Amino acid sequence: MPVRDITDIERLRKINAALISRVERSMDQQANAFSLFQTAINLEGQVRSRTEELRSTLRRLEESNVDLLAAKEQAELANQSKTRFLAAASHDVLQPLNAAHLSISALADLQTTEEGRRLIGQVERSLTTISHLLLTLLDISKLDAGVVRPDISDVALDPLLSSIKSDFEPIAEQKGLKFQFRTSHAVVRSDETMLRRIVQNIVSNAVRYTSSGGVLVGARKRGTTIRIDVVDTGCGIPADQYEAIFDEFHRCSATPEHDVSGAGLGLGLSIVRRMADALGHRIGFTSVTGRGTVFRLEMPLATGPVAVRPKVVQPPRGYGLFGTRVLLIEDDRRVIEATTSLLSSWRCEVKQAGSLSEAIRCLRDTGWIPDVLIADQHLEGGDLGSQTIIEVRAYLGRAVPALIVTADHSPALSYSARASGIELMRKPVKPAELRALLAHLLA
Known part of the structure; x- marks a missing residue:
């Protein structure tokens, strides 16, 4: 065979081998690509499954959060309602306690036996403990409700x-x-x-x-x-x-x-x-x-010139109230009876009124002019004790000494009372403090 033919055959073998190698590599690549394709499809399925599980879990969490938020809001509303009720109901809560304090003080003056005085003392101590507890609970509720604001x-x-x-x-x-x-x-x-x-x-x-x-x-x-x-x-x-x-x-x-x-x-x-x-x-x-x-x-510390309000100087304990004419402006029957009984035991002359119009009717008798006015702040028909005192003073044409007995701790009332020269006393009233303040007002 000629050398040239042998050379051509060798060349063709090399070309054939190269083509076969290329075809095999191409087939391997296709096999790898197909494998990767299958792997990608499997992974995509797993991702889709995990994503669906995650979405389901998130939906359950969202539903739980909605339920928890609703329960939280309901609890907060209930707590706010309780707080607002206690803050607003202080007048009604303290009225019967105030009446009990005044009644027990009047009853103490009637005791003639040691056993009676001992029992009265026990009741007074129990009432004092209840008063302190109620006042503290009401103060906490008012502070939480934002009802009480400092009067700086x-x-x-x-x-x-x-x-x-x-x-x-x-x-x-x-x-x-x-x-x-x-x-x-x-x-x-x-x-x-x-x-x-x-x-x-x-x-x-x-x-x-x-x-x-x-x-x-x-x-x-x-x-x-x-x-x-x-x-x-x-x-x-x-x-x-x-x-x-x-x-x-x-x-x-x-x-x-x-x-x-x-x-x-x-x-x-x-x-x-x-x-x-x-x-x-x-x-x-x-x-x-x-x-x-x-x-x-x-x-x-306070800065600048300081004007300190003068303190009330308590008069001697023996200062009497005999014959003092008191106009009591109050709409709670229990408090009226208890206060009247206590003032009568101090030999005071008491007339009663439940509103501004009733107070004016009491004063139409020009032979009876009160020496002092005692008023509750919140009266029937929406009347306010502070305004009633101002109207009564205007009707009489004189600044009659006056006292408001109230459970209202608002700074606005304190400011208006000071501006009008009206004393304030917080419920429940301690009889000894009431008597001392009355004596001071009349001095």
């Missing part, structure tokens, strides 16, 4: 702290405690009623949970602020209770020897925190179990 003014610390000292000094002496006050002549920006309540509750806790040693209350300036410290040598607060100490109904785990009164229900510090927050005052504490606690309340 210049407040002198010295008379406020001195008053608190006189309240708790007998209790501290009875327990054998050292009771010291380092007062300050500083004037702060606060709500006087709320500030007194805050310090009063802290001091009450300090005295209650201290069985030996003493309690120190001091005030010191710190730049543009002043800090009131209440220091006691009581049982202290365990570290695991720090977060819960301001919660409602939380009581320090003190032994019975520390809590001799047994009267605490764990509401004192709860109202302290709410009032401090409402006033924007900083409240905090440090404590060592078995050694004592220090509560700190910080508030701003």
Whole structure:
């Protein structure tokens, strides 16, 4: 065979081998592509299945969230309704309690036996405990509902702290405690009623949970602020209770020897925190179990010229009310009967009216002009005691001393009463305070 033919055959073999190799590679690539295609289809199916499972799970979660949100909204509405009810119902809640206080005081004057006076004392103590509890619960509800707003003014610390000292000094002496006050002549920006309540509750806790040693209350300036410290040598607060100490109904785990009164229900510090927050005052504490606690309340100092409202000077206890003519403007029959009975026991002459029109009718007898007016703020027919007093004064042509007895703690009422020269007394009324205030008004 010629060499040329052999060369052509060899070339054809190489070409054939190259073509076969290329075809085989192409077939392998197609096989791989088909395999990848099948894998992609399988993965897509798995992804679709997982996606559907995820969507189903999300739908169930959304339905659960909707149910939870509805339940939460329902619970919040129920809580708001409860809070608004308690905040608005304080007048109706305190009316029968006020009548009971006045009636029991009148009944006490009629007792001639030691046993009768003892039983009256027990009832009075029980009524006082109920009053404090109800007033605290109502205060908490009003603060939560936003009904009570601070009436910020210049407040002198010295008379406020001195008053608190006189309240708790007998209790501290009875327990054998050292009771010291380092007062300050500083004037702060606060709500006087709320500030007194805050310090009063802290001091009450300090005295209650201290069985030996003493309690120190001091005030010191710190730049543009002043800090009131209440220091006691009581049982202290365990570290695991720090977060819960301001919660409602939380009581320090003190032994019975520390809590001799047994009267605490764990509401004192709860109202302290709410009032401090409402006033924007900083409240905090440090404590060592078995050694004592220090509560700190910080508030701003008053700036510029200070005009401090004069304090009411209580007259001597023996000041009489004999023959005092009182126009009582009240629409609750129980309170009318109790108040009339109490005033009559003090030898006062009482005329009653349930509204402005009735009050004016009582005054048509020109031979009887009242020496003092006592009115409830919320009267029948929508009349207001403050406006009724203004109208009665205008009818008589004289500024008759007047007192509003009310459960309304609104700053607007306090402001209007001060502007009109009308005294305010909160329900439930303590007879001794009522008599002292009447004596002051008539002095």
